[in-house]
Amino acid sequence: MNILRKKIKKVRSGWHAESTLRGRLKNITHLLTGNFASAFIGLVGFALTARALGPADYGLLALSFAYVRGIERFVSFRSWQPLIKYGALALETGDSERLKALFKLGLLIDLATAFLGWGLAVLIVLLAGPLFGISDEMSRLVLIYCAVLPLQVTGMPTAVMRLYGRFKILAYGQVAASSLRTLLCIAGVYLGWGLFEFLVLWMASQICGSINRNLWAFREIRRQGLHDVMRVPLGDIRSRFPGFWSFSFQSNVAPIIQACAFEFDTLLVGYLADPVSAGLYHIAKRVAKIAQQAGEQVQAVLYPDLARAWATQEITEFRKTVNQTGWLLFGFGLFALFTAQLSIEWILRMTAGSEFVAAAPLVVTQFGAVIMLLCSRTLFSALLAMGHEKAALQSILLSGILFLVTALMLLPKIGALGANVAHIVMSSTWFVQMAIAYRRRLTRGS
Template sequence: MSGRRRLSTRFSALSAAWHGDNALRRRLAHIGHLLAGNYLAALLSLLAVTITARSLGSFNYGMLALTITYTRAIERFISFQSWQPVIKYGASLAGREDHPALRALLKFGLLLDIGACMTAWFVGIMLALLAGTLFGWDERTIHLVVVYCTVLLFNINGLPTATLRLAGRFRLVAYGQVLSATARILLCTLAALMGGDLILFALIWMATQILGALIFLFTGFRELRRQGVRRILRAPLRGITLRFPGLWSFAWSANLSLTLRASIYQLDVLLVGALAGPASAGLYHIAKQIGRLAQQAGVQVQAVVYPDVARLWARQAIAEFRRAIFQTEAMLASFGLFSFLLVFFWAEPLLRWTAGPEFVAAAPLLTIQLGAVMLALSGSAVNSALLAMGRQKQILSVVIVATLAFHSTALLLIPRIGPMGANIAHVVFGTIWLSCLSIMLRRALRELPGEASAAAAANPL
């Protein structure tokens, strides 16, 4: 009875904490909407991948996978991801009196994104034409990549990302992406019934990606109009670095960190294709696409947590700040472990039911991929906390070390053991990433003065 009584007491305490924590309930509701919309879009996209892979076969699908990965890699390397500094500095702008400063900050981010999109488009085409053969591409693949680079002109996502996340309009973010995913699967189904070739499927994926970007941008501007924030392009930028000290430093450091991380998540397929061939790249890409279903949880949770912890840090609400990070980390670690165990036992049936029997050989790749995803998930909230604290330079130093370790491992192992080498490299990166960021956050909290420092030392993460 005493054991039951203790269990009942603990359950009552957890229930009381849940009902008394409005911020947690609100955060979980936002995360629920994002995950529901994202997983619905991801499942639709996975169906589109299944239809495409079955229609094209492993070799042609591998060429399409390399094409899509190439453009995403260029976009990640060159895009400024301006939503990070906009959220960091915009979190303290709440009233109508702050609208002029917010307009200037949004214009700063928008111009960064437009310039980055144009640069990415130009670099993507030139690099494909001049260095495509280094990736083992033939003339047909190079032409396909050049056409597909058109999507790079439309990736203006910094402004809508920052606007919708700061406003807490996560339902719009969640379910808007379903429209382009629905269009993609319908068009892929039609192409499969028509016996479409590689070019047709590539055009479908390109068109639906552009559609999704335009819908997202329109949604962001519509939200700004609802808030009464208009004429962004007319906002003066003079003195913006005085109004927001460290803006350029934060933007460059955060962008370089994301660029380096993108090099492992985007170049891995290209490395497998160059060192192990298109067929191996196709197997690896299938495993990666399924693994992204779990990885997106971390992305969506960070989308909710980062604006929240940025506001908490701006108010110096240290206890709430720590609680938000701890709760999020516990949730993500649990979800990552559950996803890994699920794939560990069901990888082969999952691949057989989706991509088809031809891709069952990717089962070991998928299992190790989920192990790496579990590590990445566990570091998402810590990364958000350090960004909110203005520790982007320390994050950058960790990313540099982890990225070097990833590429060294990948280049060493892929020629010897094939695509599994890329998965092992992801595990190496995730281990360094999670352990170093966790140590940095503990130290940062202990450095806080006065009562905040004592509370952090008594309750370390």
């Protein structure tokens, strides 16, 4: 009888694992489908903008976008990471009061960092612009674009939708936003819009996307029966959620360092080269980001599952999930690199125009960094779920320094391609360090 019970338990365990994998793959499929559709549609919008403005004006717009985006990622608290970590256990135990307190705390953090980012962005432009010889036109464009920052409240909504598995809404909401922006870009080309009109168009699309995500999140909160979220008392955060601030700080520093590399690099190219090079580099990054975002979307599904598995000490399932996802992303990265090598010149010529075909080598080189970055995403999620955010932070510090040193050395010599090479150095170093840290901590079992 005991043997029979063990066999039945093993079969049930296999069914559960298979069901979990199917559910995870289904969510990943939704996110990837929506993300690719959104990315391709968005790329058409960027290409139409580039075609309408030309390399010089598009470079100015790209620099404005990169600056504001960099400040947003630099200041953003990414409250979804601690909210999912602490909310996963609360969700498993049905502790609704704890969930409401977490969501309220996350929203307050998001609002505070959004306004902090706006103030910092404006202050830097006003004080540092004249020191670095930034033109008045460039400063004016950036100051206008900074208006999107107070409305970029995305951490809490992201945590809500991911915790409750509403990945389909997250995925196809992006498609709707990208489609609207592309339709407006088509109208802009037809009406002969200039730099300022396209600047306002990009701003409006970002603001509408953030508002839409918040509306869906609050709708989901009410659907789950969590009412009066903003009235629930927070209490003492340190005693109620032990380690919340420490985890939040350490898990956010690594993405901040990455933000300096993945957002401010366009500014670095523009400063050490010229706006035209910055425009070509930005186009190359937008193409490569189609594949890069696959890792972010997979992490969106993976992190809540890993947090639950580690919280309940399902180590075998935890290890299996990490391995499966890592190989999946590696294979996808190789496929994306091969596809880019064969078709990127034709894609650039047919979309942005022949003036932007020079960005083709930048795209292919950037895909080399993307492959390593995709593999690293899985390990980063695993380390956070294991509560080893310090190891995740340490792994990015050295790679961030190497990126900056490599970029400063190569940009003056080989132009924008130097930034691509610096990305490869950073991503490879980050992956190796995190792989070592993950193996060590998994062996210890804690």
